[in-house]
Amino acid sequence: MQVDTDRFLADLKRLREFGAFKTGVHRPTYSPVDMEARHWFLSRLREEGLEAEMDGIGNILGRSPKPGPHLLSGSHLESQNEAGWLDGALGCVAALHLAASGLPVDVAVFADEEGHYGSFIGSRSFTGLLEETEIDRLANKYHDKPLRDALREAGLEGRPRLRAEPGRYRGFLEMHIEQGRQLEKRDLGIGVVTGIVAIWQWRIVIEGQQNHAGTTTMDERRDAGMAAVRLLAAIDSEFPRHCAERTVWTAGRIALSPGAPSIIPGRAEILFQYRDVDIDVLRRLEEVLRRCVTESNRRERTVATLEALSLSTPAVSDPAFQDALEAAAEALAPGKSLRMPSGAGHDAQYLARVMPAAMLFVPSINGISHHWTEDTKDEDLALGMRVLAEGARRILAA
Structure with a gap:
């Protein structure tokens, strides 16, 4: 297993160009620039040998051809308005590079985690918690465009919606920026998430x-x-x-x-x-x-x-997954990790309803997120990628 952190960082920074706004991004769900980013990500999945498709809600799934039990990993690509370049995108690119490293990992991109049209509609669709009747009544909270119209304009109308395949996955991993200052204040590099509030x-x-x-x-x-x-x-x-x-x-x-x-x-x-x-x-x-x-x-x-x-209901991270991620952090950066809860919501909380799930945090500079000044040091991003990959390897080997 080899993780190329230089390519990982390069893909992150390429994705940053879609909807660039000051030092962040403005990439609202189903907007032309959001769809451009999704199609670019589809092409990258296929370049890495995954079978990739986008479904009728805008979710992307890249399936690994490798045999045996798989992990699922990912996050979301759209952003809050005039916001940061890492929130969501980091988890998607990290998942891509888990698969590129040779691990049996499927890559998931969930639509609208940021809630332009609804509450976690992508991850809820993937886990069977989104009904067609809800899609009928949802509209954009900023400009009132019906979700059905947005899906049609994005070229997604009529496509089937993907569901998690029963029995395929050992569980789900999501990498994310902390969106707070607990790691930075303690000079730590890795947060092992105990649960999502x-x-x-x-x-x-x-x-x-x-x-x-x-x-x-x-x-x-x-x-x-x-x-x-x-x-x-x-x-x-x-x-x-x-x-x-x-x-x-x-x-x-x-x-x-x-x-x-x-x-x-x-x-x-x-x-x-x-x-x-x-x-x-x-x-x-x-x-x-x-x-x-x-x-x-x-x-x-x-x-x-x-x-x-x-x-809502809190989502507790799987204890064995927490242990694997903490052990990986201790092997690669001794004394630089912390177990901590997530104060924000994430797609992982819905995946946790149907499979074991866990998250890994990397520091946020000054704790800023949902703003265009959101940032994380390259060395912290690279360390997080290496720890995530080592943790995934340990989970799959267990």
Whole structure:
């Protein structure tokens, strides 16, 4: 088994040219430049001797002709808008070079992990979790183009959708940038991912009374905006008492209605989420959140209601795969690895539902991702490629 890290880096940098934006890329799902990148990747798979095809949702599968048990590896090629050059692309090119090294690895590129049209529609399609009725109703969140129209314009209409072949795979591996600073702060080169967090998303609506901001006295007000501020402050005070070490929470959107400076808000809407890899922590925080809402309703002149928008399930990495990746890291870079959870979602969390799965992280410079300044040192990328290949070899030999 030989991994050519120079060719690996060259392919990564060639892919960077598709949709180049400043030092990153702008490659939205099913856009002309995204499809150009997909067709280039198809040609590279075929150059390495894989049987490659693109299906009706835009997924690409390159099948290795080698006999025996196989691994599946990959990620996604599209990007967030005006974002980084490595997110997704790194995992695809790493998978290509696992196969090029001589290992029995199938290469997968999953469409729209970044969610321009839906939630992980490529990996969910491949694992049998995407229905035709959902495809019918999905549309682009930026410009409302129906998914069916985008598939037709991309030349994908009418093609069958690929599914994971039962019994073919030992499991799935995905290489990715960390998108955080834990590795960089510790001067480490490899993160062995213990699991992928679940995201629990909530809508909090607070109903008060819209009124004149100048003539309504403070003791007469039913101010939904101030009630929202106090509720979020209470949540932020209580969560640290019940969370885990790597739990995070965010009030990503606070909308006041009618939103005028001289009108007391009659309504507030908050989109709130928290993330953790432990289902017990997630459930505990739900209890805390509900108590905070109940206490708000007891204290305030407003009425708050809580609605669950999505309660996903954490994906735990396969323990034997973690051990293989850690052993590979210790063999190639002693003392330079860390076991850590992923705070972001990845295609691997859906593959983990149908086969053993694991991920490997490499450092992100300054922890930046989803921005055109996203970057990783060449030597860290090359080390990650070597560790991934050695880990894959150990998994296949087990």
